[in-house]
Amino acid sequence: MTQNQPPGDIPVEDFNAAFQRVGQLAAEYLTGSHRYPVVPRTTPGQVAASLPAEPPDQPESLDHILADYRELIEPNCTHWNHPGFMAYFSITGSAPGVLAETLAATLNVNAMLWKTGPAATELEQRTCDWLRQMIGLDPAFAGHINDTASIASLLALAAARENQPDLDIRRRGLAGRPDLPPLRVYCSEHAHSSIDKAMITLGLGLDHLVRLPADADFRLDVAALRDAVARDRAAGMRPLAVVATVGTTSTTSIDPVDPIADLCAAESLWLHIDAAYGGSAAICPEYRALMPGLSRADTLVLNPHKWLFVPVDCSVLYAREPDTLRRAFSIVPEYLRTDDTAETNLMDYGVQLGRRFRALKLWMVIRAFGVRGLQERIRYHCRLAKDLAAKIAATDGFACVAPVPFSTVCLRATVSGASPERVDELNEDLLRAVNAHGDVFLSHTKLNGAFVIRVTIGNLRTTAAHVERVWQLLQEERARLVAAL
Numbered sequence: 001m002t003q004n005q006p007p008g009d010i011p012v013e014d015f016n017a018a019f020q021r022v023g024q025l026a027a028e029y030l031t032g033s034h035r036y037p038v039v040p041r042t043t044p045g046q047v048a049a050s051l052p053a054e055p056p057d058q059p060e061s062l063d064h065i066l067a068d069y070r071e072l073i074e075p076n077c078t079h080w081n082h083p084g085f086m087a088y089f090s091i092t093g094s095a096p097g098v099l100a101e102t103l104a105a106t107l108n109v110n111a112m113l114w115k116t117g118p119a120a121t122e123l124e125q126r127t128c129d130w131l132r133q134m135i136g137l138d139p140a141f142a143g144h145i146n147d148t149a150s151i152a153s154l155l156a157l158a159a160a161r162e163n164q165p166d167l168d169i170r171r172r173g174l175a176g177r178p179d180l181p182p183l184r185v186y187c188s189e190h191a192h193s194s195i196d197k198a199m200i201t202l203g204l205g206l207d208h209l210v211r212l213p214a215d216a217d218f219r220l221d222v223a224a225l226r227d228a229v230a231r232d233r234a235a236g237m238r239p240l241a242v243v244a245t246v247g248t249t250s251t252t253s254i255d256p257v258d259p260i261a262d263l264c265a266a267e268s269l270w271l272h273i274d275a276a277y278g279g280s281a282a283i284c285p286e287y288r289a290l291m292p293g294l295s296r297a298d299t300l301v302l303n304p305h306k307w308l309f310v311p312v313d314c315s316v317l318y319a320r321e322p323d324t325l326r327r328a329f330s331i332v333p334e335y336l337r338t339d340d341t342a343e344t345n346l347m348d349y350g351v352q353l354g355r356r357f358r359a360l361k362l363w364m365v366i367r368a369f370g371v372r373g374l375q376e377r378i379r380y381h382c383r384l385a386k387d388l389a390a391k392i393a394a395t396d397g398f399a400c401v402a403p404v405p406f407s408t409v410c411l412r413a414t415v416s417g418a419s420p421e422r423v424d425e426l427n428e429d430l431l432r433a434v435n436a437h438g439d440v441f442l443s444h445t446k447l448n449g450a451f452v453i454r455v456t457i458g459n460l461r462t463t464a465a466h467v468e469r470v471w472q473l474l475q476e477e478r479a480r481l482v483a484a485l
Helices: 012-035 062-076 095-107 118-135 149-162 192-199 222-234 257-267 280-284 320-330 359-393 422-436 465-482
Strands: 142-146 183-188 210-211 238-245 271-275 298-304 315-319 398-400 406-413 443-447 450-456
Touching: 012 062, 012 095, 012 398, 012 406, 062 271, 095 359, 095 443, 118 280, 118 315, 118 359, 142 149, 149 183, 149 192, 149 238, 149 271, 149 298, 149 315, 183 192, 183 222, 192 210, 222 238, 222 257, 222 271, 238 257, 257 271, 280 298, 280 359, 298 443, 315 320, 359 398, 359 465, 398 443, 406 422, 406 465, 422 443, 422 450
Parallel strands: 183 210, 183 238, 238 271, 271 298
Antiparallel strands: 142 315, 298 315, 398 406, 406 450, 443 450
């Protein structure tokens, strides 16, 4: 660089060479992530200790930086793209999604206004409508993309609050108002913890989130819901909303949406459906039939980054009356005013002003796989889960402890005559031993107070061989642990 040259970006020739190397690194990783342990054998602080404590004063070459990425970063990640990753809810950064992320970063769009991102805004509207059609949701719904279901559910409950105009909370707030009764929100004991966080953030308070018991299949008990609403009204409280879950985190159970919607209609309650996981399966008609009533929601969230192979993060919130969201959140300072008053400004539908171009990856993934290709992959994952559940049910020393509507299997190792506490210890030890092998990674939950192992199949690259490896390890490690009792 001469004295008369502006500093600018790195030379395009250097970028082009480095970009080719990045493409090579990505391709090698996507096809070879199995060469790593799913969870790195890294101790806390190890990565930080390998990094300089101070930033570099002088420029470093991209070759050097990418070499450090390969040596220090990639091996020390937990590999969600690993075919043996079957913990939590598996996610996949698919090839078309990775390409789209790259192009989105290149464009560097902030789609807060239509004017600041015409293509991003209109592509988001169109792809959300594609997805709406794919899951059979009523045409009245409009969707927009957030980062995660946690934010989407927060927005949904804010909309529920705004839907009660006499509360005037947007203007007057909640504090110091003797005229305002406690606002109550209802959900299953198995609803996601993001609902708790929404209650905290919105100022509604954890004491007013009513977690209700589930039935034998871990679904919200509608009779208990009806009783709770009646009891709260009699106590002078104000029921506000119900959160129904389609694909609970622990077991992927499906709350009975239709009778819940009946109650919500009779009681003038907002119905939010958390379909972050299970909603993806609704692209298959046979799985959509397991979740009747989706179109009776006021709001519904679905995460394409969970089971539609879109890289994290991409969560779509649908609203039957999107103007309720707009009334809750729209603030337009002078410096954001434009003449495009008839156009949609996505900043009006949530708390974020800055908005990434997330629609690009959803658009590219849907196009690259097609609806039929996505259906085929979901059906394959569900078939693998059903096969595993059948083996567990047929094997002494193991039991499935929840229905398997989709691709998650909940199981326990059993020991005849052992106390529940000892069986819990066995299952904790079993999970730890299976994960220690490194080629698979499972997680756990608790059901009715008992420790339960979860196997969630949802990665694009997971095959029958990987699931068979899980089953082999479970059997071998159980036998070893029982022999040592």
